[in-house]
Amino acid sequence: MLSRFQSFLKEEFKGLPNTDEVTDFKDELLGNLMDKAEELKAKDLSEDEIFQQCVQSIDGYKETLKELKGKPALVRSAKKAANSLLYALMYFTLVIGAYLAVSFVTEEWRLTWLIIVEGAFLFTVGLLGSLSVKAFAKKKYLHSRALAVPISAILVTGVFLAVSMLMDLWKISWIAYLFLPILIIIVDLIIGAFSRPNKIIVPESIALIMLLSVMSYVVLGILGILSWHPYWLIILGGALISLGILAFYLKKKL
Amino acid sequence: MAQSGEFLRGHTDTIILRLLIDKDSYGYEISNNITELGQGLIEVKDATIYTAFRRMEKEGLLATYWGDGVGGARRRYYSITEKGREVYKAKKAEWLQIKKILDNLIVGGNKNA
Numbered sequence: 001m002l003s004r005f006q007s008f009l010k011e012e013f014k015g016l017p018n019t020d021e022v023t024d025f026k027d028e029l030l031g032n033l034m035d036k037a038e039e040l041k042a043k044d045l046s047e048d049e050i051f052q053q054c055v056q057s058i059d060g061y062k063e064t065l066k067e068l069k070g071k072p073a074l075v076r077s078a079k080k081a082a083n084s085l086l087y088a089l090m091y092f093t094l095v096i097g098a099y100l101a102v103s104f105v106t107e108e109w110r111l112t113w114l115i116i117v118e119g120a121f122l123f124t125v126g127l128l129g130s131l132s133v134k135a136f137a138k139k140k141y142l143h144s145r146a147l148a149v150p151i152s153a154i155l156v157t158g159v160f161l162a163v164s165m166l167m168d169l170w171k172i173s174w175i176a177y178l179f180l181p182i183l184i185i186i187v188d189l190i191i192g193a194f195s196r197p198n199k200i201i202v203p204e205s206i207a208l209i210m211l212l213s214v215m216s217y218v219v220l221g222i223l224g225i226l227s228w229h230p231y232w233l234i235i236l237g238g239a240l241i242s243l244g245i246l247a248f249y250l251k252k253k254l
Numbered sequence: 255m256a257q258s259g260e261f262l263r264g265h266t267d268t269i270i271l272r273l274l275i276d277k278d279s280y281g282y283e284i285s286n287n288i289t290e291l292g293q294g295l296i297e298v299k300d301a302t303i304y305t306a307f308r309r310m311e312k313e314g315l316l317a318t319y320w321g322d323g324v325g326g327a328r329r330r331y332y333s334i335t336e337k338g339r340e341v342y343k344a345k346k347a348e349w350l351q352i353k354k355i356l357d358n359l360i361v362g363g364n365k366n367a
Contacts, residue, residue, distance in 0.1 A: 024330065027320075031282075031323040038325070060304075061301050061304065063301065064308075138320055
């Protein structure tokens with residue numbers, strides 16, 4: 001029934017501007033149609049009868065559709081875009097101002113260009129982060145989780161560049177990228193916990209534990225903090241913990 | 255005998271605000287509540303409710319958020335704002351005053367009907 005209503009609404013909304021207001025209205029109508037269908041199921045009607053009664057019940061929305069068709073969405077979008085551009089310009093003016101100020105004071109021109117790069121990274125992370133939060137608020141959890149990947153990648157790249165340039169640790173700082181999959185999984189787990197509050201996210205938790213144990217072993221080994229043997233036991237420990245979690249979850253399910 | 259159009263004209267907003275003071279709700283549920291509380295004699299079209307929602311949201315009387323609906327669809331919930339509560343209070347006082355005057359005019363003061 002959901003897909004049938006979705007196809008119906010797709011036809012009804014043809015020609016309308018692709019704005020938030022229109023999308024929200026369409027989603028609201030879909031919710032109303034599904035609620036009505038749920039109520040009619042109890043009346044022992046056929047699927048076709050339920051569908052017909054439901055679409056007839058929203059006949060009155062056609063006036064609102066006409067109103068939305070006539071709205072100057074382009075003008076509203078242009079105003080929104082102009083505001084966003086203004087904020088972006090203000091932000092980059094501040095970043096360039098900071099770069100010039102620090103450069104003139106410290107005279108470290110070969111390092112201070114990093115301020116502009118990190119500023120650009122922060123801007124991108126902020127933009128993607130706000131899109132992710134917006135998607136989360138609209139319960140589009142897959143979009144929200146997908147955006148976590150580029151956000152994590154940009155954050156790690158920012159850390160890598162800062163550590164490499166400021167501490168001259170180019171030979172080691174690449175290790176930051178080893179933590180990228182861990183960061184992605186942690187962010188995904190957090191979003192998942194909010195989107196599915198009553199469900200334990202077992203596969204992601206196991207992946208995180210295994211990745212953490214392997215990364216810890218590799219990083220601590222590369223840095224010379226722990227020897228390769230017998231500290232491979234860290235990975236074995238991670239595997240045992242993962243098996244424990246899986247066994248506990250399966251026992252709970254059965 | 256659904257003479258709903260005449261009875262409700264001008265009062266749909268107040269009725270919606272009153273229902274939302276009790277708890278947050280969504281369009282379909284509000285429509286059903288009005289029909290139930292109106293004892294089947296009053297019916298409000300979904301389109302009227304939706305138009306009222308949009309108007310009141312623009313005026314800052316309502317806030318909205320999304321929740322899970324039936325069968326994978328989303329549901330748009332409405333909640334009343336502080337401004338909405340103040341407007342409801344004022345409209346309710348207005349209604350009680352009008353009701354008193356109409357009672358006097360139609361039923362007639364202390365006289366029996």
